Amino acid sequence: MARPHRPLPTLSRRRMLALGGVGALGASLAACGDNTGREGSAGQEDGGGSSGGRPSIAQWYHQYGEAGTQEAVERYAADYEPADVTVFWKPGDYDQTTAASLLTDSGPDVFEYGNGPTIDMIRGDQVADLTDLFGDTLDDFTPSLVERMTYDGKIWAVPQVLDMQVLVYRRSMLEEAGIDAPQQIPDLVAAARELTRGDVKGLFLGNDGGAGLLGGPMLWAAGLDYLDGEQVGFHSAGAPEALSVLRTLWTDESLLLGQAKDWFDADALISGRTAMQWTGLWTFPAISEALGDDFGAIPWPSMEGGSPSVPVGAYGSCVSTRAGDVQAAKDFVRWLWIDQTDKQLDFATSYGFHVPSRVSLVPQAEVLSSGPAADAAGYVTEFGHAQTPLLWTPQCATAWSDMMSRIVRDGADPQEELDALVPVVEAELERVTG
Incomplete structure (x- = not known):
């Protein structure tokens, strides 16, 4: 499940993905604010580059609510020897802040995003193609998530862990x-x-x-x-x-x-x-x-x-094309979210109750080994659907949500409502694919 999502004070961390839909991306560049990533991690205005001969990588996470999560991701970053990785814990409207920052030189090198980057990020060349990172591990990732993060035959994010x-x-x-x-x-x-x-x-x-x-x-x-x-x-x-x-x-x-x-x-x-x-x-x-x-x-x-x-969602690890060293950022993503299976299992099950995105890791998750939790984990592969397709834009999601409210609560005619929605969605499809 997953991610996308209006903050609710009683919710924590990855479960936000399961609210469905996609947050609006129309924030102004001023929303990025100061100290947004590369300047702090690289010690220079444009970020990236190297520090003492080593690449510097700024990695962004939204502000999770589950105890121990921030310490865990900082520990993972510290364990990475080929580069200096600085974790930035981003409170507030993470979706809009991140989307706006990708248009500047003060954004992240590596960042997570709900269900992977948006179609506008991909079509705008704001994120790097990560297809080559998977190698022979691709079939081990939950198929519905890989499909959700794929466009034009390329994979644009690596699924972290999933909610459902x-x-x-x-x-x-x-x-x-x-x-x-x-x-x-x-x-x-x-x-x-x-x-x-x-x-x-x-x-x-x-x-x-x-x-x-x-x-x-x-x-x-x-x-x-x-x-x-x-x-x-x-x-x-x-x-x-x-x-x-x-x-x-x-x-x-x-x-x-x-x-x-x-x-x-x-x-x-x-x-x-x-x-x-x-x-x-x-x-x-x-x-x-x-x-x-x-x-x-x-x-x-x-x-x-x-x-x-069952709807599933996941934050995906992405690389900005404005990263100071795109290849170094990609190498770090491969190391953390593909090679380090122990860290992936830890992130999924030690700070909340989630399913690893790697199918082979599910049997190793003790909390998912029996009872209804084991049943639910099995449903992910057999019945899992990404919450919405990649081309289902925020405007589509808003129009659909308004329609559903009219049908369910007000008794509007479903056929008439669906007929009226078609041109709205077709216009968005033309915009993002034309």
């Missing part, structure tokens, strides 16, 4: 009602109704009824997607019916709404206010501590013609 969203449920509540974990969308709708009893609702998809999160999974459930290559992918038979499912759930009164803690916190499930909840993998430690083995996890169910799905 799943449907969790209280085993005891389903067993008491004689209901199996739903595998098909009609079963989910029926289960939500049946499990709604007294003060308990059957399903929690967030306070917006899933409008902000589940448009993509509903398309995938119907065998569709946001885009089909460089063409609109959502304007096909089955899309209106798929999106209308969320409206049905909204009007059924089987959804839990109005919670103080939204979908990204498992409080609704843990407290027993709902029998099923859409949430992120990061909530599993809290659920397990509170409920023991009285919970399970499944992908979002499918419809006829589609398949189950």
Whole structure:
């Protein structure tokens, strides 16, 4: 999962990716501020270059909230012998600050970005091609992430670790009602109704009824997607019916709404206010501590013609083409995110609850070795979808989000809404590919 994302004070670090969408990139260059990277790390205005014969590399991270993370990445940087790597921990609106800084000589040499660089960064020659870094390890990286970070046959970032969203449920509540974990969308709708009893609702998809999160999974459930290559992918038979499912759930009164803690916190499930909840993998430690083995996890169910799905996102390590020494920056990215598998495993599992981006490392992650966590980790390869395609720009994401709110909350006609969205998305596709 992943990354992209309006800061929320109760969220921490990589789980921000799982909010979906992409942050706007229209910040002015003044947003970069002072002390933005290369000047501090290289001791000179343009950064990069060398210090005492050694390359100097400025590496940017957004401000993670999980304890120990900053110390970990600083430790990794200190272990790198071929260059002097300085870590810059960037608070505030990381997405806009970073995007703006890439247009200047005061930005990073190496930086992370949610789901890899944007199409505008790639088309604007602001990031370096990293395809050659992978070598024979490419097939070991989660396929959906590699695809998300690929454009024009080249890979523009190295996935760090991933987050994901799943449907969790209280085993005891389903067993008491004689209901199996739903595998098909009609079963989910029926289960939500049946499990709604007294003060308990059957399903929690967030306070917006899933409008902000589940448009993509509903398309995938119907065998569709946001885009089909460089063409609109959502304007096909089955899309209106798929999106209308969320409206049905909204009007059924089987959804839990109005919670103080939204979908990204498992409080609704843990407290027993709902029998099923859409949430992120990061909530599993809290659920397990509170409920023991009285919970399970499944992908979002499918419809006829589609398949189950889990959205995944990851920060990708990127190299700026304005780096003082692009090759030295690329060598560092290869060392950290491809060669140093012990550090990759540490970063994924020691400071939160995440999945390594390397498939071969998942069996080595003790926290993912059993129970619902092991199930969820397995879904990444089998059912994983990047949250949105690379060509799905911020303008597309905003227009889609507004449309979903009208369909789910206001009862707007899905077909009419999809028809109106087509020219908006087509104009953006023309802009970024023309």
